[in-house]
Amino acid sequence: MTASNQLYQEVILDHNRKPRNWGALGSPNHRAEGHNPLCGDHIVLTLDVGAGGTVDAVGFEGEGCAICKASASMMTTVIKGRTTDEAQTMVQQFRDMATGKLDPERDAHLLGRLKVFAGVKDLPSRVKCAILPWHTLHAALRNEGATSTEDAGS
């Protein structure tokens, strides 16, 4: 097992066991649900965006596989305190990284530890699990309510 594979395994296991920011916020001003019917992942993401346009609080809950839960958990830790514009940029960077369109060492400066997910591009059946939380964040920021990895155009 390579070092990056091992880090990936450890991070996934840790966040799956102890998801950060678990639970829905009481009165969020942004909320969306995301479904990945291929795996059965379903998450609800709630955000409080402050007057300054920053993500002041975030919470998620739902049922998902380890990769989905770990991706969601790590996502909540990196978007807190970011502006909504930065969060949208991270959505784009994560999607591009997970589908192999972006070199994480060069172009994913906002993603930080989320670079461990770069390896999912070689596991086509898990790409949507990793991306689902980010799809859902995108929908929540735009207040679209619900999203699915199987929506047309996604």
Ligand code: ZN
């Ligand atoms: Zn999954």
